[in-house]
Amino acid sequence: MSDGRRRMTALAAVIAFAFAALVTRLWFLQVLAAEEYQERATGNAVRLIPDPAPRGRILDRNGEPVVDNRRTIMITIDRDELRDEEEVLDRLADLLDTSTIELGEQLHDPDYLPYQPVPVFEGAPEAAAIYIAEHPDDFPGVEFEEVGVRRYVRGLLAPHLLGYLGEISPDELLDPSFTDVRPGQLVGRGGVEQQYEQFLRGTDGVIKQEVNAQGEVRGILGAEEPVPGNDLVLSIDADIQELTQETLEDAVSQARVSVVDEETGTYVKASAGAVVVLDPNDGHVLAMASHPSFDPRRFADGLTQREFDVLRRPSSNFPLSNRAIAGQYPAGSTFKPFVAAAAMKAGYARSEGFYPCPSEFIVPGDTSGTVFHNWEDVDRGGISFADALIRSCDTVFYNWGLKFWIERGPRGDLMQHHLRRWGFGDLSGIDVPGEASGRVPDASWKQDINAAYPNLFPEPTWLPGDNINMSIGQGDLLVTPLQLAVGYGALANGGTLYRPQVALRVQRPDGTPVRRFEGEQIGRVPLRRPQLAAIMNALRGVVSSPAGTATGAFAGFPLSSISVAGKTGTAEVHGKQPHSWFAAIAPADDPQFVVVAVIEEGGHGSQVAAPIVRRVLEGLLHLEPGAFQISEQVTD
Amino acid sequence: MELTMGRWASREGPLRHLDPALIAVALGLALFGLFMVFSATQQSLRTLGEDPGFYLKKQIAFLMLGVVVMAIVATFDYRLVKVYSGIVFGVLLFALLLVLTPIGDETAGAQRWISLFGFQFQPAEIAKLTVVAMLAAYLSELREVRLEHVWRAAGIAAAPIALIFLQPDVGTMMVFAAVLIASLVVAGARLRHIVILLGVAVFGAIIAFHLGIVKEYQIARLRSFLDPAADPLVAGYNLQQAEIAIGSGGLFGRGYLNGTQTNLDFVPEQHTDFVFTVVGEELGFVGAILLLALFAVLLWRGFRIALLSRDTFGTLLATGIVTMLAFQVVVNVGMTMGIMPVTGIPLPLVSYGGTSMLTNWAAVGLLLNVHMRRFK
Known part of the structure; x- marks a missing residue:
């Protein structure tokens, strides 16, 4: 074998070695570690949106509802889409008859993940929601949704006994009995709302969305229906x-x-x-x-x-x-x-x-x-x-x-x-x-x-x-x-x-x-x-x-x-x-x-x-x- | 006319000695690439309301043009290249200079493009092949390769390397370096001399880093290659998404057009530099091995041609082309899997891109040329 041939063989060997390295890496990624990467691909592309379960009602001993739920309009802001924050919040505060500062405080609540729309105002009048829907350019990233909140059928009846709902605290989030509760969710505070939380709280459903790298929804992959909470019948008349x-x-x-x-x-x-x-x-x-x-x-x-x-x-x-x-x-x-x-x-x-x-x-x-x-x-x-x-x-x-x-x-x-x-x-x-x-x-x-x-x-x-x-x-x-x-x-x-x-x-x-x-x-x-x-x-x-x-x-x-x-x-x-x-x-x-x-x-x-x-x-x-x-x- | 044809088709005439395997495997890779480019782009185009075949159609046009270029390049005797390579080399150096002027287009912090008659092209892509030819022409004239010749050969590569460095395009620079070393080795340069050359190059690179000539984004890319988890939100993101795409393909892939990483835009630059991730995700280990096998056949045919060549110029030309292609395949595929730094090197014949497609078909044409004329 001539010197030139030998040198070319050496070059070919280097290339062959490099190809072998590629195949080895490929084997590792696609055969040995495939499962892990498949999970990560799914995590990338699938976003789970909770579908809140309605909370159970509270009835008196005769079956008369004392606390049930009503639908209210919640204003949310998607921080990714929000532009000209101050001006938008000013407009929103005007429309909802609240203060820019309060909206701002809600908006920057650190408990919400970046892609989650942040609820900033509850109980907006329907007219305000319609106005927002009709003027999307004035309210970039501002959206509204109907959510269930507690309705006190008998007004001021027994508030101490019933308790009320409040946002879950960071400490409670670590508590094993609240594992299925997300930040920002409401849990019972005081009264039977707190005592019978486990019964009253339902199991939230989940909507699986397919999202792209920009976080835009491309389709719905499936859904789990929420299971409503149980009703609590009190001995109260x-x-x-x-x-x-x-x-x-x-x-x-x-x-x-x-x-x-x-x-x-x-x-x-x-x-x-x-x-x-x-x-x-x-x-x-x-x-x-x-x-x-x-x-x-x-x-x-x-x-x-x-x-x-x-x-x-x-x-x-x-x-x-x-x-x-x-x-x-x-x-x-x-x-x-x-x-x-x-x-x-x-x-x-x-x-x-x-x-x-x-x-x-x-x-x-x-x-x-x-x-x-x-x-x-x-x-x-x-x-x-x-x-x-x-x-x-x-x-x-x-x-x-x-x-x-x-x-x-x-x-x-x-x-x-x-x-x-x-x-x-x-x-x-x-x-x-x-x-x-x-x-x-x-x-x-x-x-x-x-x-x-x-x-x-x-x-x-x-x-x-x-x-x-x-x-x-x-x-x-x-x-x-x-x-x-x-x-x-x-x-x-x-x-x-x-x-x-x-x-x-x-x-x-x-x-x-x-x-x-x-x-x-x-x-x-x-x-x-x-x-x-x-x-x-x-x-x-x-x-x-x-x-x-x-x-x-x-x-x-x-x-x-x-x-x-x-x-x-x-x-x-x-x-x-x-x-x-x-x-x-x-x-x-x-x-x-x-x-x-x-x-x-x-x-x-x-x-x-x-x-x-x-x-x-x-x-x-x-x-x-x-x-x-x-x-x-x-x-x- | 009949006489001409007769001479072409005679027993030892060029037409009788086409390399059909080379042409088939090159076409196979290019067709493979068409499918991958379509998959990489169709979903995003659809979402934007554009024609999902937009990139595919352009790539088909490039491919057809490429085949024509291959045919033309194969037609004339490759030894003419030796004669004219100096002139082409000069023109290209000028074009590389133009890229750096305001005439050149800038993308992502680098100037790489030049527009001519409404077409954009990358002089650096053409320069790769030109340097291969220049080195082959120079080294084939030497009876013995001494240290001074090594310096001179390095000098030939250094001019375009310097200009490309200013763009900057580290990936292409490394292609030149690889071609230079391979050409010197095959031309018979002493190992000692090559080591000296490498030492000087490394020393120069260190100086370049210290003087801050290397741009921020290149250092960041290099760092993210060394430690991808360090900065997952910026530099390492591409790499992680690329690995997820390939890894999630598993043994048999997720099916053509079914990759979520691909369809949902998680891998950037996917139809160009990261096209291999589409192969990995949608066709799996089997598809990726098939693609690499096609490249292996291509390179094997190239080596065979280098050995069969009747003169040193042909051997060096074929060796340089094989090195150029092999280096690009290894670095490109390696970078999508995280074992090579992320540099802007396309996958030959597969990645979307006109200049690269035409250059690679010209390279195939040259290989064919050497093969066809090995008896005269």
């Missing part, structure tokens, strides 16, 4: 709820102009209040109201940050707070049935016993001069067990409270132990978020709080006076209206504590049941039926006997055909006007309803809270409730 709210509003506004606070001589503030209506036989909530309140429709239309801040400002008196479950107050005399029950259990009280009811009480051997007064300045002598409750005689209870202190036991919490059996000091477990646990204070609590705040709580030791105060629902005891209702429910049903519930069942949009929420027992109180009957009997007297503290409020009520058991309370808080309480069970012979009302700084229980309960009971018992009327009777 919408009509009773409406009556309850209306009564609470009326009571507050009337109290402010007619009830005089004895201490200051001014009208009471009646700044806030709450009402709970329970079915004592299974714990289902029939109505729950809290004042002040808010308009859930404002949330549906997209609440601005400023509006939200106003709602959370202290001067607005926290309208978002559901005081029926989160408001914590001293129970005052509405607590006495439970203290009486504890005294019976401990053997201090018997249903046929008589107990001295002097106007004042001094701890034997106490030389400090501390005097505990009855609410009325009369020595009633020896009174029956029933009369102790009917007259709400404080001194009888002081005596029992002292006995509990004397026999407090090694842990020092004999009294507290009995009271906690009724559910006080602990969450009831209601299916509404935000519940407060209340407080049954004891020696260790007192020690801890003294250590933490020695200036506010200078006394570290649990003293007889602490028990004495607690015996009339005062001192450092705190209960929520809901806890009180659960306790009265146990009195009414023979001693069973039920977990309060607002959900009755979950069902598909066509009505097929998915899940039922039966009454759930969470405890039994350690009393025998005759003991409970004695307390119930006494509570009837509160409403019906001439000496009863609530007879004024129930004047004219057909007690002969429908008996009512109840208890007033006037809870004192240092530096504030007293809270007005009333708790009732009706019919007392065959308990169907427990109603608890509290008005913050509303005066005596007999004056404001008792008439509220009366009017709600009239509604529950189909007695055609008249106008709300403040009672003139001033009792504890």
Whole structure:
């Protein structure tokens, strides 16, 4: 082989080697890694557009819709197509009667991916949408779509209980239970919207679009239909709820102009209040109201940050707070049935016993001069067990409270132990978020709080006076209206504590049941039926006997055909006007309803809270409730 | 007339010694290319409301013109090339100069085009073949290749390289370099001398980088070749999309006209420099191997002609052409698969483009010419 030939062979070999390299690479790409590249090609060309599922409705116990969905026009902007941003936003703000700044803030929300159209305005009038459609050159990249938003069929009904919808937070997005939720989507906030999110939220569908390198849609490859969310049926009766709210509003506004606070001589503030209506036989909530309140429709239309801040400002008196479950107050005399029950259990009280009811009480051997007064300045002598409750005689209870202190036991919490059996000091477990646990204070609590705040709580030791105060629902005891209702429910049903519930069942949009929420027992109180009957009997007297503290409020009520058991309370808080309480069970012979009302700084229980309960009971018992009327009777 | 024909068709006459395999494989590649160019462009044209066959029709016209050019080039004796290559070379250097003046058209930061009588063409494409011929003409005259001859040969290539560098078009420059080295090797230059030449070239390149003569976009392309994931949004994007197209083709491809990467415009420059991605995506490994096999046959015929040539000029001419084609195939296909830097080199006979098509057919014509006249 000549030199030239050899050199040409070498050249050919180099080329052959290069070709071999090409084939090797080709083998790698097209045979070994093909699957990965096929996936990436699909990712390139296929865009998944979510097709939102409608959220389930919320119905009342009679199947009446309370919350459903309506279609609204949402204005969106595609940032890729938007030109002359400022001018377009100015035009848009003009058209939608909003501000350029607000639109701009929405537009630059970092939670949206670049190719996603960003929703900037919800609830646009149809005329505006038509105008945008007719002037595409004035609104480059601006589009609109119809979306479903919450419609509150009964307006202002039960906003605390229902909750509202808000955009999912970055933290929630990391939560496994929200894996199918995208940024910008709405999820339940507060109330049953939050509690039953998993049922109410449907499964979004997906539209598969074919897109080119510029992101332009070239065709539809397929679609998965959205699965609508399930409907939630509440135990709430919408009509009773409406009556309850209306009564609470009326009571507050009337109290402010007619009830005089004895201490200051001014009208009471009646700044806030709450009402709970329970079915004592299974714990289902029939109505729950809290004042002040808010308009859930404002949330549906997209609440601005400023509006939200106003709602959370202290001067607005926290309208978002559901005081029926989160408001914590001293129970005052509405607590006495439970203290009486504890005294019976401990053997201090018997249903046929008589107990001295002097106007004042001094701890034997106490030389400090501390005097505990009855609410009325009369020595009633020896009174029956029933009369102790009917007259709400404080001194009888002081005596029992002292006995509990004397026999407090090694842990020092004999009294507290009995009271906690009724559910006080602990969450009831209601299916509404935000519940407060209340407080049954004891020696260790007192020690801890003294250590933490020695200036506010200078006394570290649990003293007889602490028990004495607690015996009339005062001192450092705190209960929520809901806890009180659960306790009265146990009195009414023979001693069973039920977990309060607002959900009755979950069902598909066509009505097929998915899940039922039966009454759930969470405890039994350690009393025998005759003991409970004695307390119930006494509570009837509160409403019906001439000496009863609530007879004024129930004047004219057909007690002969429908008996009512109840208890007033006037809870004192240092530096504030007293809270007005009333708790009732009706019919007392065959308990169907427990109603608890509290008005913050509303005066005596007999004056404001008792008439509220009366009017709600009239509604529950189909007695055609008249106008709300403040009672003139001033009792504890 | 009859006498002429007779001489052409005589036993050892040129017409009897056409290389039908060479013509067939060249036509095969060009037809393959027509299908690929159509696939690469039809969907975008349709979307724009244009005739989906717009590029296809132009490419068919180029192909027909190319075949005519091949026929003309094959007609006259290739040794005339040796005589006239100097003149053509001069004209081309002038044309390359013109490209750099405002007469030249600029696309994507590079001046490559020149318009003449309403036609656009790229002098650099023609220059490739001209340099091949010039080098063959010069080196074939030498009895022994000494270092001074190596410098002179390098000098011949250096003039167009310098002008093309100013456009700039690194890819074409590298084609010249490859042709120069291959021609020197086959002409019998000493290995030592070639190493010296390469050393000087590398040194020159380093200086060029440091002086900032190399343009921004070239450095970016080179960097994206070295690390495609570093900048996926800009420089590496083309490369990644090209790899996705080829890789997603798998063994048998996604079917002609069915490639999503192709139809949805994910690969830029797809009918020209990145035409191989259409083959990869729609015809798969099998189709890509078939295309490479066609090129292999083309190159094999070229080598065979170089060996059969009756004179050194023919051998060097054929070797230069084979090197020119092989280098372009390897760099073009390699760059679509991420194993070669992305440079503006078309796939010979397959990529869309008039000048490149005509030049390559002229090259085939020259190979044919050498083959036809190997006995005289």
